[in-house]
Structures are given as C-alpha cells and as structure tokens.
Amino acid sequence: MIQDERSNELRSRGGQMDWPLVLVTTLLCAMGLVTLYSAAGSPLVDGPPRAFVMQASYMVFGLVLMLVLALLDPRVYERGAYLSFGVVVVLLLLVLLVGPVRGGSQRWLALGPVNLQPSELAKLALVVATARYFASRPRAEGWGLRDLLVPAALFLAPLALLVFLEPDLGTTLFLCFVFAAVTFVVGLRWRTLMVALVVVMLGSPIAYRVVLNDYQRERVDVLFAPDADPKGQGYQAIQGRYAIGSGQVLGKGFGNSTQGRLRFLPEQHTDFIFSVFAEERGFVGCVLVLLLYFGHMLLGLWVAWNARDRFGSILASGVVAVFFCHVCINLGGVLGLMPITGVTLPLMSYGGSSAVTLLLATGLLLSVSTHRRTR
Amino acid sequence: MSDSLGSLSLRVEGRPQDLRSRLGVFAGLIVLVLVMLLCRLWVLQVVDGAVYAAQAEKNHLKQRQIPAPRGSVYDADGFRIAEVRASFDLVASPEDIDLEPVLAAMDRNHESTSSESAEWGVSIRTDIGTLASRLEPLLSDVTEQELIDRFVDGARSDRWHDVVLARDLTADQLDRVLAQRAWLPGIAAVSRHRRSYPEGGLFSHLVGYLREVRADELEGLKERYRDREQGEDWYRSGDLIGKYGIESAHEEWLRGVDGAYWVQVDVHGRELGRSTAGASQAEEYYQSIAHFLDQAVVPEQPGHDLHLTIRRDIQELAVELLGEQSGAVVVMEVQTGRVLALVSAPGFDPEIFSRRITPEAWKVLSQDPRHPLVDKALQGVYPPGSTWKMIVAAAALGTDTWTKETTVRCKGSHKVGRRRFHCWNRKGHGRVDLKKALAGSCDVYFYKAGLALGIDTVARYASMFGMGDRTGIAINSESEGLNPDTGWKRRRFRSRPQSAAWKLGDTASAVIGQGYTLATPMQLTIMTAAIANGGTVYRPLLLDRVVGQNGDVVHRADPEVVGHVDLAQEHFQSIREGMLSVVDDLGGTARKQRVRHLAYAGKTGTAQVVSLKTTRRRYRGKKVPRHLLDHAWFVGYAPYEDPELAVTVLVEHGEHGSQASAPIVRKIFEHYFANRIQQAKEGHFRVGDSRPLPPLRRKKKPIVRAPPTPEKPAPAVGSPAPTVTSVGGVEQVGSAMRPTPPGEPSAGIRQAPIESADARASVTTGPLGSPSSVAPTASVISDEEVGL
Structure with missing residues (x-):
C-alpha cells in the first residue's frame, strides 16, 4: 500500500506491510517455480522434477525468512551490518579452505543435504555494510575516486578478492557493479563517474587481452559472432535464441518447451530459464515477467525514496541494485546483448542460495518500507 | 533537491x-x-520468431524414411526371380555425430548441483572416431578407419540423412551392437529391404543386379528426376540402383518411392515418439507435437512387380544342359517374340553386387576364362557359321537368282580367284539342290550362290532379318553384330585403301558366316523365328506386364513387329524344308537329334575361333586345346508345321553344332512339347508333321536299353533331379508356393524325382532323366539302327 509522502506523516514506526512488494515477489517466485517445473522436467520422466521440489522448499523457507526480516526494525540491520559482513567473509574463507572443488572452482559449502553458496550472501553483506558506512557519512560535495578508496578497501576488496579466488569472475564483477551502484546513489560525483566510464571503455579491450583467460574471451567472442562455432562455443547462445524466438507472440504453452525439455538448450533450468519461459509463454508472457521485475525494482526505489533514514534508503537502493544487476546481466546474456555469464535470473533460476539471498534482500526492503519515516 | x-x-x-x-x-x-x-x-x-521456431523445430523433429520395397520379378508362371527381404544396416546420423572430437562435452563444464544429470549420463555428442573405435570390435569385419571414411564420405554429401556404416549385419553383429546402444549415440540399426534372388545364378544376366549409387551418379539422378513426379530426392546416398539386366532396364518400374514419418528426438538423438498415421493421431503424444506437422506420415509407395515372359523351367533346363560349358541359349516364341529363356553361361550370383564385392570374388569373376560377366546371348558376337546359310538361301531365292531346284556339284572345294575354298566335307557332297545343301550344310553350294548374288545383296537380306542391328530387347546394351558389305569394308579400312576393296574371297567367307560376319545368339533367334513365321521380325519381349501394388496391371507389353523380310512364302517354305532336312533326313547334319514324334527344323553352325589352317598346322595329330576349338551353333524351331518356338544354342568351343548344341535344342523342344509328344506317341502321329508317321521297323533287339547312349552322359542333367528327390520336404514347400502353370511342360523335369532306383531300371533314363523324354530318345536310337 503506497501512500503519498504527505499522508504518511502521521504513521508511527512499525507501520503496515508493503503488500504490493510482497505480491510482486510472490508472483515472481510462483512463475519461477512453474517454469522450473517444465524446464527441469523431461518427457521421459514422470512426476515433478527434483529441482522443482528442492526449489519450492527453498522458496517457502526464503519467503518465511523474508516476512520475518520485514518485521524487524532496519536499525537491527544497521547495528548488525559489520557483524554479518564479517560472518560472510569467514564463510568465504571457509569455502576456500574446505569447500569441495567442482568443475575447477570452489564455490560451495556442503551443509548436509544442501549446498550453501556464500558468494550469493556476499552481495547482500556488501549492500548492508556499505549502507551502514555511507549512512553516517553524508557528503554534500559528493564522493570522488579518492574518497572511495577507504570503503572500497574495507568492504569491496575482501569480498571481491575471496570470490575472485574461488574463482568466480562473474560474481566478482557483480560485486563491483553493486558497489558502484551504491556509491552512485550516495553521491558519486558525475565527473568521477564519467572518468570511470571512459576508463572502463578504453580499458576493456586491454582487459580482454590481458585479464581474461581463453574461456572467458570465447564468451565475449560468441556475443559478437555466435554463428562462428554453432556446435561449440556458440551453441548455448544460438540454442537460447532458438528457444526465445520460437516462443513467438503467445508461446508454445506450459510443458511444450522443446528446446528446454528435450535438452537442446543447456543450463535450461538455471541461467537460461528465461529462454524456456519465453519459449512457453511467448512475447506476452515475457512482457509480463519483465514488468514484474521492473515493478519490483521501482517499488524498491520507492521504498528508498520514502525511507526513514539514510541507512534505510541506501540499503533499499542497494537491494534494488542487486536485483537490477541480476536481471540486466542475466537477460543481457540470454537475449544476446552481453556475454553469457553465470548470473542467475532472480527468483526464477534454479538455485537455493540465490533464491534465499534474494528473498532475504526483499525482506530487507520490506523492513525499510514497513519502518518508513513518519512525518 | x-x-x-x-x-x-x-x-x-x-x-x-x-x-x-x-x-x-x-x-x-x-x-x-x-x-x-x-x-x-x-x-x-x-x-524473427518464425525463423527461430523453424530452427527449434529442426532440432527435435526429424524426418525418417520409410523405405519402399522394390518390386519383385516373376517368371511367366509366377515363380519369384527377384524379391525383397529384410536385413539390418548400421547407420549413423551426421547431425548427431561430430567429425572431430569436440572439447569436453557441454555439460561437463557445468557443475550441476542436481543429481538429475545422471539421467542424462551420456555426453551430448560423440565424434566419429570414438564411435568407430567402439564399433570395430562389435562388427569385427571392418576396420576403424573404414568406418570413419564411410561416415565422412556420407556426411559430406548429405548431412541431413543417415550414413550407412555397415550393410546386412549378421545376427551376431546385430545382437552386439544393440546391446551397446547406450554407448553409441547417433548410431542405429535400421531394417531395410534387401534384394534377394531365390534362384541364385540361374537368371544372372537376365535379371541383372543392383549396386550402390555412386556419388557422381547421384547428381545426374537428382537432375533427371527434379522435374518429374518422383522428385529430386528419389535417390539418396547409399541407395541401390539397378545396374544390369532387368534391374537396370526397368529401374523406374521396380523402384518404389520412400515414405516418411517424423520422430521427436531429444538432444542425444533419443527417440521420444513418432508420428503415426490413422487412429493413433488421437494419442496424447501425437497431439503434443501435432502442431509441428503438416502431415503425420507420408506412406511409401512400393515398386511395381514385373512379370516376365521367361519360364523358369526352360531357363533351368537350359542352364543344366549347358552344364560347365560356356555359351548361350535363347528360347523365343516364334509368333510373338516373347523370350522364354535367355541364358548366358556361366552366370554369377547377382546378390554379391548389392553388397560390397570382395576383391577375391571379383578376381574370380573377372579372370575366369569363360567370362561370366559377359552376357553371351546379347553382348557376345560370334561368327554365325553355317546358320548364315539360310540368309544366303533367302537372298538367292528372293532375287530369283536361283530356284530351289538349282543344283550345284560339290567336289569338296571351290576355287575363288587363286584361292581354294573348301567344303567342310572334303569328300564333297556331290550334286545338291537347296534342300540337300542346307541339310548337309554344303559350303560349295553357298560359295557359288553368294558369288552369284554379290555380297551387297546377301547383306541386304541379312539386314531384313535384323542382322547388324540391335534387336531392341532393351537390356544389357546388346551388341549389333556385324553384317558386312562393300560399303562397310570401305569405311572400315578407309585408312588403308589397298585393303578397302571387297574381294570375292570375302564374299565366300561371309556367305558361310565366317570372315567379318558376326552375330549374337539373340539375332540368330530372331532370324530363325522370322524364317519359321514367314518373315515377321519381332522385337524380343522379356517383360509381359507390370503390376501395381493393388494388383492392377499398369502396363502390358504387346508383341511388336519391327521388321519384315520381303520374301515369298514359297521361298520360306523351301528354306524350312531344308532346315527340316537337317534334322530329319539322312545326310542331315543333325540327323542324330531327330525326334520321332516331333518334327522340328534346325541348322547347325560352326564358328571358327582360329583359322582351320592354323589349327591344323600347329596341332597336327595332337589334341587341340579347348579354348581354340570352334564354337558350336544350333538354331532350330518347332514344330515344323505351325511353328511356336525358336531356339538358339551356342556352346563356346563346343566344336560341332551337331554334337554340342543340337542335343540341347532337341531336349528343350522335348521338354516344351512333352505333353504333345506323349499324345502323339499314343495317337501314332507326329507333332508338327501332317504326313503320316512312317511305320517303325524294329530290329530284333529291343529298342529300349539301359543305360542310354546319348551324346552327353546324363549326370550334368540328371544330377539335380535326384537332389530334389532327396530333399522332398523342401521341394514340397517350394512347389506349394508356386502356382502350377497350365499345360505343365515343366512336369517332365519336376516329376523326374519320382522314379527312384527301382523305377529307373525299367524306364530308360533319357538325358533329361524324365519319362516324357524317354520315348523320343529311344526312337532316335531306333531310327538310326533301322536306317530310315
């Protein structure tokens, strides 16, 4: 229930739950689950696929946590920000120490039946910690590059380094984007931003040659020429495009995704689940789900706008930044606008850590929203 | 703010x-x-949605062929000459197999946290090298490299259709491959129709064979059928195409049109379901993919069945009679041109060509001095020898140069220019008219006749009989033979003017069917038939009718007259009398082959392989090696009156037509007319001869003796008969499947087995080992002894 700023003045702390945001989030979860049911399933196997059952339980768990977080006062998070940051750093260290190696990288912590991916939590920890840092340091003159050295060294560097060592370049970059988004909101100087953009643009060809390894370079190459190697590097991109395109306007209908269900499209239930959704639901469904995502983000910004204090506002915009980066990077890759990276689509891709983290993030949004300023 | x-x-x-x-x-x-x-x-x-939709559809919907069975080939009585059976081939789908080993399979890069990937355990794609190394031990008769080569060749030419890696898997191979199917993604064993020739080599040159269509032929075939109803995809890589004989000549009738259905496959190529025709369209599965398909199933159209004019029993008899000898037999109906038997011996097993022929088998076939791969009946050209004399006679009578009463005195040779041309009978025939000249095959008579006529006149008559031209039988690229005349020689020796002039000696050689003159056994059959039927030249017919799948006759071949010999009937009659005399009268060259109850006419012939002089000089007093012996001809027709059948027999290196070839002709007549001969025997008349049967004067000794003494000992002919008896069960099955033809001339052979050891003692086993042929054989002997 969004109310005009002025009519909000009389609200006490502990106001009403932000139901539209809850509704949008739940709808996204539901759409994700339904799509997952189809994408992870196959005509050869009867019954709900295992991934669906797992994801459903993560979702329920995450939604409950989200509501719990929504009820707590943001000040709790402000106080616990650095602590939680420290916990995540410890978890990331543990990953490097005891995490199982899969496919050449260590990204998980095996906790009994479930695997925890602390790099997902790192996104949230970064947002919370930077929100606390910047909340107490308003700068009317804005933040220059030199001013940012300290917060970058304190918060971004430990997380990014640990994640980079896993190695997980995608998430490392993701953390950088989120940090950049937060600094932008707290007043990154335009001049600094421009310089940074120019440096990135000029630096990217060099980075392409120097920093990236062959595998990563190929991913970039595929973006520009997916048809060069249709059965090798370009396969994923091309099959994803076939899936999305073949949905046409109205889609093939639930359970009729041939690209996904017959496994022509790899990663069909994780990073490329949007392709399967697009194949089954068509352009109409895609517009709907995009509106939900962007509705979620805009509602999040509205929360930031109306937040009680700087911490709540920065926290809310940080959470929106996390969602935004997720959606942009995932859909950018899936739709062939960006290189394909291993970034999930929020609340739709299969993956417990990601889903729970994003629901926790939404819980933080709801908390800020519930405890918005009353004037 | x-x-x-x-x-x-x-x-x-x-x-x-x-x-x-x-x-x-x-x-x-x-x-x-x-x-x-x-x-x-x-x-x-x-x-761009529609484009991508089509691409996605290509991923999971694959068109599969429903191979259409090739039409069967039957003989005139409905016996199968060629049919279709099932066999299994190993095929690989180029779409699902890489040419080169790819890096790691896609899903190995991806650390899936779900255990679901276990269901999809096999990596998505495999390369042909890996598959070949897995297949080699399973097949065991082909190397890894061969498999790779076959795949690469096939995939290059058409990557949307399966490549055949191995044909006709044995039961063992099939079992092993099927058991390992999980490790062979992209590989399948498909049943296909295999051409089978139940009679083996019996019809080898006639029915021909199939071979795999070559890549370079494929282009031409696509071009040829592009705008026709069959469409450019009628032939695909790996298909078999008729290359020889009936299989080739009637390819368009025999070949069916493949049908198609669609299967939905997953990324591993695993089949999830297929489109089916009819009621099952209501199936849930079909419904789910129905919207992708315009048509569930395109039914295959089987090829047409061919019914030939050939009669298996006659063909079989002719092959048996030739035995190990190389040669040719042509049996044709005089009044229609329908060919009842077309034999070129030795033959071959047509099935070996539809597979990959082994080098050893090829060597055996190609190096056999008897040339089993040459159709001697249609492609073999031989000097026609004395069988040419009828043409000379026709020319002499037709131009009124001579009459049938004209006589010539034969002293054993005739001098032409400075060269002396001998009669085969060095002692001379004395004074002969046409009848005697033909009966005794007097060369001198025909030297003189030919020289009186001139070669161009003889050649003109020869060409009326179809000599020097293809008969139009339309299979096996038959030879034209050679009907030489002055013009021909001028053209032939244009570069050497001193040899280009036609000489009288050339004429003398030509009129007795030597020298340049060449003819095929088929051509001589046509000639004999024309003499018998009064001058009508028919196109030899092999195909009687074409039957569609529902039993409709879609094409019927009618007798076709292609020429006429311009000669008065009385002159034909004179020639026929001479030919009858060859067999019937004392002094006839084939007198020993006379059949008491069947009047037939014929003519012996000898085709020189090397000149007499050479042979005599080199092998004086010694045995001449077989490959230098003369070829033996016999042409004949029967019955003498109201002729029905013309037969030509050529025995390569048989030396004398009267001994090597004439008995075969006689036995074929005896077989074909067995029933009528039997009736004639009972009614004391002679088939084909309206004159009263001369009384049979017996000597004291009984005529019927055992064992018989025909020219050829029985084994070559008789041996198959007991074999049939001994495997009676099999034979019963065989005959139960075959409709019994009316008139049943084959009964003579078929029932032969009935007489086993005890029966044989009482009945003289003729060369055919058949009761019906016994009596005439016996009468031959008696006639001789009586000295009619």
Whole structure:
C-alpha cells in the first residue's frame, strides 16, 4: 500500500506491510517455480522434477525468512551490518579452505543435504555494510575516486578478492557493479563517474587481452559472432535464441518447451530459464515477467525514496541494485546483448542460495518500507 | 533537491532526501533498460520468431524414411526371380555425430548441483572416431578407419540423412551392437529391404543386379528426376540402383518411392515418439507435437512387380544342359517374340553386387576364362557359321537368282580367284539342290550362290532379318553384330585403301558366316523365328506386364513387329524344308537329334575361333586345346508345321553344332512339347508333321536299353533331379508356393524325382532323366539302327 509522502506523516514506526512488494515477489517466485517445473522436467520422466521440489522448499523457507526480516526494525540491520559482513567473509574463507572443488572452482559449502553458496550472501553483506558506512557519512560535495578508496578497501576488496579466488569472475564483477551502484546513489560525483566510464571503455579491450583467460574471451567472442562455432562455443547462445524466438507472440504453452525439455538448450533450468519461459509463454508472457521485475525494482526505489533514514534508503537502493544487476546481466546474456555469464535470473533460476539471498534482500526492503519515516 | 542548506540539516538527522536525485536517475536507468530488453524481445520473438521456431523445430523433429520395397520379378508362371527381404544396416546420423572430437562435452563444464544429470549420463555428442573405435570390435569385419571414411564420405554429401556404416549385419553383429546402444549415440540399426534372388545364378544376366549409387551418379539422378513426379530426392546416398539386366532396364518400374514419418528426438538423438498415421493421431503424444506437422506420415509407395515372359523351367533346363560349358541359349516364341529363356553361361550370383564385392570374388569373376560377366546371348558376337546359310538361301531365292531346284556339284572345294575354298566335307557332297545343301550344310553350294548374288545383296537380306542391328530387347546394351558389305569394308579400312576393296574371297567367307560376319545368339533367334513365321521380325519381349501394388496391371507389353523380310512364302517354305532336312533326313547334319514324334527344323553352325589352317598346322595329330576349338551353333524351331518356338544354342568351343548344341535344342523342344509328344506317341502321329508317321521297323533287339547312349552322359542333367528327390520336404514347400502353370511342360523335369532306383531300371533314363523324354530318345536310337 503506497501512500503519498504527505499522508504518511502521521504513521508511527512499525507501520503496515508493503503488500504490493510482497505480491510482486510472490508472483515472481510462483512463475519461477512453474517454469522450473517444465524446464527441469523431461518427457521421459514422470512426476515433478527434483529441482522443482528442492526449489519450492527453498522458496517457502526464503519467503518465511523474508516476512520475518520485514518485521524487524532496519536499525537491527544497521547495528548488525559489520557483524554479518564479517560472518560472510569467514564463510568465504571457509569455502576456500574446505569447500569441495567442482568443475575447477570452489564455490560451495556442503551443509548436509544442501549446498550453501556464500558468494550469493556476499552481495547482500556488501549492500548492508556499505549502507551502514555511507549512512553516517553524508557528503554534500559528493564522493570522488579518492574518497572511495577507504570503503572500497574495507568492504569491496575482501569480498571481491575471496570470490575472485574461488574463482568466480562473474560474481566478482557483480560485486563491483553493486558497489558502484551504491556509491552512485550516495553521491558519486558525475565527473568521477564519467572518468570511470571512459576508463572502463578504453580499458576493456586491454582487459580482454590481458585479464581474461581463453574461456572467458570465447564468451565475449560468441556475443559478437555466435554463428562462428554453432556446435561449440556458440551453441548455448544460438540454442537460447532458438528457444526465445520460437516462443513467438503467445508461446508454445506450459510443458511444450522443446528446446528446454528435450535438452537442446543447456543450463535450461538455471541461467537460461528465461529462454524456456519465453519459449512457453511467448512475447506476452515475457512482457509480463519483465514488468514484474521492473515493478519490483521501482517499488524498491520507492521504498528508498520514502525511507526513514539514510541507512534505510541506501540499503533499499542497494537491494534494488542487486536485483537490477541480476536481471540486466542475466537477460543481457540470454537475449544476446552481453556475454553469457553465470548470473542467475532472480527468483526464477534454479538455485537455493540465490533464491534465499534474494528473498532475504526483499525482506530487507520490506523492513525499510514497513519502518518508513513518519512525518 | 539537494541544496547545501538542506543537506546540512539532513546530515544531522540522517535523512535520505539528499539521495533522491540519484534515486530518480536510477529509476530512469531502470526504465531505459526495461525498454531496451522489451525491444530486443520484440525483435527475437515477434519479428524473427518464425525463423527461430523453424530452427527449434529442426532440432527435435526429424524426418525418417520409410523405405519402399522394390518390386519383385516373376517368371511367366509366377515363380519369384527377384524379391525383397529384410536385413539390418548400421547407420549413423551426421547431425548427431561430430567429425572431430569436440572439447569436453557441454555439460561437463557445468557443475550441476542436481543429481538429475545422471539421467542424462551420456555426453551430448560423440565424434566419429570414438564411435568407430567402439564399433570395430562389435562388427569385427571392418576396420576403424573404414568406418570413419564411410561416415565422412556420407556426411559430406548429405548431412541431413543417415550414413550407412555397415550393410546386412549378421545376427551376431546385430545382437552386439544393440546391446551397446547406450554407448553409441547417433548410431542405429535400421531394417531395410534387401534384394534377394531365390534362384541364385540361374537368371544372372537376365535379371541383372543392383549396386550402390555412386556419388557422381547421384547428381545426374537428382537432375533427371527434379522435374518429374518422383522428385529430386528419389535417390539418396547409399541407395541401390539397378545396374544390369532387368534391374537396370526397368529401374523406374521396380523402384518404389520412400515414405516418411517424423520422430521427436531429444538432444542425444533419443527417440521420444513418432508420428503415426490413422487412429493413433488421437494419442496424447501425437497431439503434443501435432502442431509441428503438416502431415503425420507420408506412406511409401512400393515398386511395381514385373512379370516376365521367361519360364523358369526352360531357363533351368537350359542352364543344366549347358552344364560347365560356356555359351548361350535363347528360347523365343516364334509368333510373338516373347523370350522364354535367355541364358548366358556361366552366370554369377547377382546378390554379391548389392553388397560390397570382395576383391577375391571379383578376381574370380573377372579372370575366369569363360567370362561370366559377359552376357553371351546379347553382348557376345560370334561368327554365325553355317546358320548364315539360310540368309544366303533367302537372298538367292528372293532375287530369283536361283530356284530351289538349282543344283550345284560339290567336289569338296571351290576355287575363288587363286584361292581354294573348301567344303567342310572334303569328300564333297556331290550334286545338291537347296534342300540337300542346307541339310548337309554344303559350303560349295553357298560359295557359288553368294558369288552369284554379290555380297551387297546377301547383306541386304541379312539386314531384313535384323542382322547388324540391335534387336531392341532393351537390356544389357546388346551388341549389333556385324553384317558386312562393300560399303562397310570401305569405311572400315578407309585408312588403308589397298585393303578397302571387297574381294570375292570375302564374299565366300561371309556367305558361310565366317570372315567379318558376326552375330549374337539373340539375332540368330530372331532370324530363325522370322524364317519359321514367314518373315515377321519381332522385337524380343522379356517383360509381359507390370503390376501395381493393388494388383492392377499398369502396363502390358504387346508383341511388336519391327521388321519384315520381303520374301515369298514359297521361298520360306523351301528354306524350312531344308532346315527340316537337317534334322530329319539322312545326310542331315543333325540327323542324330531327330525326334520321332516331333518334327522340328534346325541348322547347325560352326564358328571358327582360329583359322582351320592354323589349327591344323600347329596341332597336327595332337589334341587341340579347348579354348581354340570352334564354337558350336544350333538354331532350330518347332514344330515344323505351325511353328511356336525358336531356339538358339551356342556352346563356346563346343566344336560341332551337331554334337554340342543340337542335343540341347532337341531336349528343350522335348521338354516344351512333352505333353504333345506323349499324345502323339499314343495317337501314332507326329507333332508338327501332317504326313503320316512312317511305320517303325524294329530290329530284333529291343529298342529300349539301359543305360542310354546319348551324346552327353546324363549326370550334368540328371544330377539335380535326384537332389530334389532327396530333399522332398523342401521341394514340397517350394512347389506349394508356386502356382502350377497350365499345360505343365515343366512336369517332365519336376516329376523326374519320382522314379527312384527301382523305377529307373525299367524306364530308360533319357538325358533329361524324365519319362516324357524317354520315348523320343529311344526312337532316335531306333531310327538310326533301322536306317530310315
């Protein structure tokens, strides 16, 4: 229930739950689950696929946590920000120490039946910690590059380094984007931003040659020429495009995704689940789900706008930044606008850590929203 | 919104208003990205959607062929000459197999946290090298490299259709491959129709064979059928195409049109379901993919069945009679041109060509001195020898140069220019007229006749009989033979003018069928038939009718007259009398082959392989090696009156037509007319001879003796008969399947087995080992002894 700023003045702390945001989030979860049911399933196997059952339980768990977080006062998070940051750093260290190696990288912590991916939590920890840092340091003159050295060294560097060592370049970059988004909101100087953009643009060809390894370079190459190697590097991109395109306007209908269900499209239930959704639901469904995502983000910004204090506002915009980066990077890759990276689509891709983290993030949004300023 | 005054108070209170301008920019960025993504989706799904939909469909819907069975070939009585049976081939789908080993399979890079990937355990794609190394031990008769080569060749020419890696898997191979199917993604064993020739080599040159269509032929075939109803895809890589004989000549009738269905496959090529015709369209599965398909199933159209004019029993008899000898037999109906038997011996097993022929088998076939791969009946050209004399006679009578009463005195030779031309009978025939000249095959008579006529006149008559021209039988690229005349020689020796002039000696050689003159056994059959039927030249017919799948006759071949010999009937009659005399009268060259109850006419012939002089000089007193012996001809027709059947027999290196070839002709007549001969025997008359049967004067000794003494000992002929008896069960099955033809001339052979050891003692086993042939054989002997 969004109310005009002025009519909000009389609200006490502990106001009403932000139901539209809850509704949008739940709808996204539901759409994700339904799509997952189809994408992870196959005509050869009867019954709900295992991934669906797992994801459903993560979702329920995450939604409950989200509501719990929504009820707590943001000040709790402000106080616990650095602590939680420290916990995540410890978890990331543990990953490097005891995490199982899969496919050449260590990204998980095996906790009994479930695997925890602390790099997902790192996104949230970064947002919370930077929100606390910047909340107490308003700068009317804005933040220059030199001013940012300290917060970058304190918060971004430990997380990014640990994640980079896993190695997980995608998430490392993701953390950088989120940090950049937060600094932008707290007043990154335009001049600094421009310089940074120019440096990135000029630096990217060099980075392409120097920093990236062959595998990563190929991913970039595929973006520009997916048809060069249709059965090798370009396969994923091309099959994803076939899936999305073949949905046409109205889609093939639930359970009729041939690209996904017959496994022509790899990663069909994780990073490329949007392709399967697009194949089954068509352009109409895609517009709907995009509106939900962007509705979620805009509602999040509205929360930031109306937040009680700087911490709540920065926290809310940080959470929106996390969602935004997720959606942009995932859909950018899936739709062939960006290189394909291993970034999930929020609340739709299969993956417990990601889903729970994003629901926790939404819980933080709801908390800020519930405890918005009353004037 | 963030003026410095406000920001001061905000800082104190920690209020977020100073962030709002940035939040607004952030919201703008979000909306911008939203619009971008929507635009991209619009392009992908709405603008280009149909293109991608087609691509996705190609992924999971595969067209599969329903091979159409090739038509069967039957003989005139409905016996199968060629049919179709099932066999299994190993095929590989180029779409699902890489030519080179790929890096790691896609899903190995991906650390899936779900155990679901176990269901999809096999990596997505495999390369042909890996598959070949797995297949080699399973097949064990082909090397890894061969498999790779076959795949690469096939995949290059057409990567949308399966490549055949191995044909006709044995039961063992099939079992092993099927058991390992999980490790052979992209590989399948498909049943296909295999051409089978139940009679083996019996019809080898006639029915021909199939071979795999070559890549370079494929282009031409696509071109040829592009605008026709069959369409350019009628032939595909790996298909078999008729290359020889009936299989080749009637390829378009025999070949069916493949049908198609669609299967839905997953990324591993595993089949999830297939489109089916008819009631099952209501199936849930079909419904789910129905919207992808225009048509569930395109039914295959089987090839047409051919019914030939050939009679298996006669063909079989002719092959048996030739035995190990090389040669040719042609049996044709005189009044229609329908060919009842067309034998070229030795033959071959037509099935070996539809597989990959082994080098050893090829060597055996290609190096056999008897040339099993040459159709001697149609492609073999031989000097026709004395069988040419009828043509000379026709020319002499037709031009009124001579009459049938004209006599010539034969002293054993005739001098032409400075060269002496001998009669085969060095002692001379004495004074002969046409009848005697033909009966005794007097060369001198025909030297003189030919010299009186001139070669061009003889050649003109020869060409009326079809000599020097293809008969038009339309199979096996038959030879034209050679009907020489002065013009021909001038053209032939243009570069050497001193040899180009036609000499009288050439004429003398030509009129007795030597020298340049060449003819095929088929041509001589046509000639004999024309003499018998009074001058009508028919196109030899092999195909009687073409029957479609529902039993409709879609094409019927009618007798076709292609020429006429311009000669008065009385002259034909004179020639026929001479030919009868060959067999019937004392002094006839084939007198020993006379059949008491069947009057037939014929003519012996000897085709020189090397000149008499050479042979005599080199092998004086010694045995001449077989490959230098003369070829033996016999042409004949029966019955003498109202002729029905013309037969030509050529025995390579048989030396004398009267001994090697004439008995075969006689036995074929005896077989064909067995029933009528039997009736004639009972009614004391002679088939084909309206004159009263001369009384049979017996000597004291009984005529019927055992064992018989025909020219050829029985084994070559008789041996198959007991074999049939001994495997009676099999034979019963065989005959139960075959309709019994009316008139049953084959009964003579078929029933032969009935007489086993005890029966044989009482009945003289003729050369055919058949009761019906016994009596005439016996009468031959008696006639001789009586000295009629």
